Amino acid sequence: MRHLMPNVAISGIGELKPQRRTDGVNTMDLLLRVSAEAARDAGLRPSDIDGLLVGPQVGETPQHVPAAVAEYFGMQPTMANVVDLGGASGPGMIWRAAAAIAAGQCETVLCVLGNHRNPTEPRSPNRNPAREFDTPFGASGANTSYALLMQAHMAAYGCSAADYAQIAAGARANAQLNPMAIFHGKPADIEEILASPMVASPLHLLEIVMPVAGGEAVIVTTVDRALRGPHRPVELWGAGEKVTHRAVSQAPSLTSGPLKPAIARALGQAQLTIRDIDFLSLYDCYTIMVAATIEDAGLCAPGQFANWLRENGGMGPEARQPINTHGGQLGFGQPDLAGGMTHVVEAVRQLRGQAAGRQIRNCMSALVTGNGATMSEAVALVLGVQA
Amino acid sequence: MTVDLANLSVPGPTANSLTAPFWQAAEAGRLMIQRCCACDKWVFYPRAICPHCWADALEWQTASGKGRLKSFSVIWKPGHPGWIAATPYVVGLVELAEGPTMLSHILVQANDVAVGDPLSFASTNIGGRILPCFAREAT
Ligand SMILES: [Zn+2]
Numbered sequence: 001m002r003h004l005m006p007n008v009a010i011s012g013i014g015e016l017k018p019q020r021r022t023d024g025v026n027t028m029d030l031l032l033r034v035s036a037e038a039a040r041d042a043g044l045r046p047s048d049i050d051g052l053l054v055g056p057q058v059g060e061t062p063q064h065v066p067a068a069v070a071e072y073f074g075m076q077p078t079m080a081n082v083v084d085l086g087g088a089s090g091p092g093m094i095w096r097a098a099a100a101i102a103a104g105q106c107e108t109v110l111c112v113l114g115n116h117r118n119p120t121e122p123r124s125p126n127r128n129p130a131r132e133f134d135t136p137f138g139a140s141g142a143n144t145s146y147a148l149l150m151q152a153h154m155a156a157y158g159c160s161a162a163d164y165a166q167i168a169a170g171a172r173a174n175a176q177l178n179p180m181a182i183f184h185g186k187p188a189d190i191e192e193i194l195a196s197p198m199v200a201s202p203l204h205l206l207e208i209v210m211p212v213a214g215g216e217a218v219i220v221t222t223v224d225r226a227l228r229g230p231h232r233p234v235e236l237w238g239a240g241e242k243v244t245h246r247a248v249s250q251a252p253s254l255t256s257g258p259l260k261p262a263i264a265r266a267l268g269q270a271q272l273t274i275r276d277i278d279f280l281s282l283y284d285c286y287t288i289m290v291a292a293t294i295e296d297a298g299l300c301a302p303g304q305f306a307n308w309l310r311e312n313g314g315m316g317p318e319a320r321q322p323i324n325t326h327g328g329q330l331g332f333g334q335p336d337l338a339g340g341m342t343h344v345v346e347a348v349r350q351l352r353g354q355a356a357g358r359q360i361r362n363c364m365s366a367l368v369t370g371n372g373a374t375m376s377e378a379v380a381l382v383l384g385v386q387a
Numbered sequence: 388m389t390v391d392l393a394n395l396s397v398p399g400p401t402a403n404s405l406t407a408p409f410w411q412a413a414e415a416g417r418l419m420i421q422r423c424c425a426c427d428k429w430v431f432y433p434r435a436i437c438p439h440c441w442a443d444a445l446e447w448q449t450a451s452g453k454g455r456l457k458s459f460s461v462i463w464k465p466g467h468p469g470w471i472a473a474t475p476y477v478v479g480l481v482e483l484a485e486g487p488t489m490l491s492h493i494l495v496q497a498n499d500v501a502v503g504d505p506l507s508f509a510s511t512n513i514g515g516r517i518l519p520c521f522a523r524e525a526t
Contacts, residue, residue: 198463
């Protein structure tokens with residue numbers, strides 16, 4: 001019989017015996033046990049599974065749930081998500097798994113839900129491994145994690161503090177072209193950035209995004225329908241996702257992140273090379289993130305980002321491959337989780353030809369990157385417009 | 388570092404019955420981590436079953452306590468206010484000789500630390516709890 005769904009099937013199941021209480025275990029333990037059972041049932045090894053759908057975990061892991069679960073499981077999926085639909089979460093996972101498989105992002109998706117139960121335990125947030133094994137030593141918050149990544153990059157390649165600071169200076173320069181940016185009217189050069197207070201060495205205050213309030217929204221529809229709208233459709237040509245860990249101590253590499261395979265997949269789907277991309281809209285929570293992304297995108301060899309940036313002519317709209325023309329989050333401000341969406345919105349403006357005062361000439365394609373947790377959750381998109 | 392770490396008022400581990408052997412061993416001056424009897428790999432942080440092969444075959448073993456500093460940061464503005472009194476202090480990623488990496492407090496001067504430094508396990512009182520920290524290995 002013909003149907004409109006992709007041809008997928010359920011090949012394994014696992015189930016735990018219900019318990020009134022589960023003293024001493026956490027939700028992660030239960031999720032891993034039941035997942036191992038489903039994998040055995042399907043005759044799969046852990047490494048055969050490349051997609052992960054999980055439920056929300058109130059009271060244990062409030063954020064970065066798929067990365068925390070994947071790290072606990074020893075998985076590095078190419079598609080990871082939370083499905084948060086109450087009692088419909090399970091069925092909701094099944095079609096999302098099919099959609100992800102049909103979209104070419106993964107082959108085998110683990111869909112898992114579960115919870116521990118201890119009525120006397122306070123439902124305080126954050127009792128996950130990153131909380132248990134990092135915080136007691138004086139390491140909490142993203143600044144510490146990115147400082148550790150940056151120190152490792154510096155030690156491996158001998159890059160100077162000024163090499164990284166030029167990324168913050170470039171972002172600030174672009175912010176001068178965007179009246180919406182929090183740092184519009186406030187440029188900062190490399191000297192000023194290096195003179196700002198050290199927060200967690202080697203990260204200076206002005207190499208870190210400023211938190212702001214804000215919001216971003218994007219409408220996705222079919223190309224046909226978009227063609228009937230007022231603007232030139234900005235098409236999705238490729239996507240790539242990769243989740244490697246949650247806590248920085250568990251990173252498979254400190255100098256190269258999951259954006260490397262995510263960007264490669266997105267470019268492959270788009271049938272483009274990184275040299276073909278007209279605009280680089282790169283997630284920039286910290287200077288080190290842009291440095292690592294330039295290298296992971298294959299724009300230059302590892303450790304060579306600073307030379308590449310100089311040869312590129314900086315980051316502005318006149319550069320060979322302009323970067324973060326809205327100022328990036330380093331220049332625009334970081335409206336919490338909407339900060340990552342600013343890179344999508346700016347790419348759409350550039351591709352429509354509507355980036356007044358900072359328009360890139362002949363902008364036909366853009367690479368957008370998103371990054372989460374400790375350089376551990378990565379998504380890359382290739383967007384483009386028809387000539 | 389100008390204060391006695393023992394006097395800090397800072398958050399401690401959120402241990403449970405699965406992870407308690409790690410913290411209890413540190414209190415007793417030993418570094419214990421798990422090893423999988425099925426695939427022979429060392430595991431950190433503690434799990435219920437092996438994250439490498441998903442076998443239910445983990446056992447606790449005493450680690451050598453030797454490691455190498457993979458990266459570090461001198462913290463001037465801590466994420467938790469209880470740590471302000473201890474600034475500047477050093478946290479780092481310690482690659483254990485057995486393979487896994489753990490984050491820890493590194494007992495060195497902020498101006499005398501480098502990636503690659505050899506380290507050894509040093510149980511230390513932080514905020515009234517004995518925690519598994521590391522110091523530079525005596526040469
Ligand atoms: Zn194993």
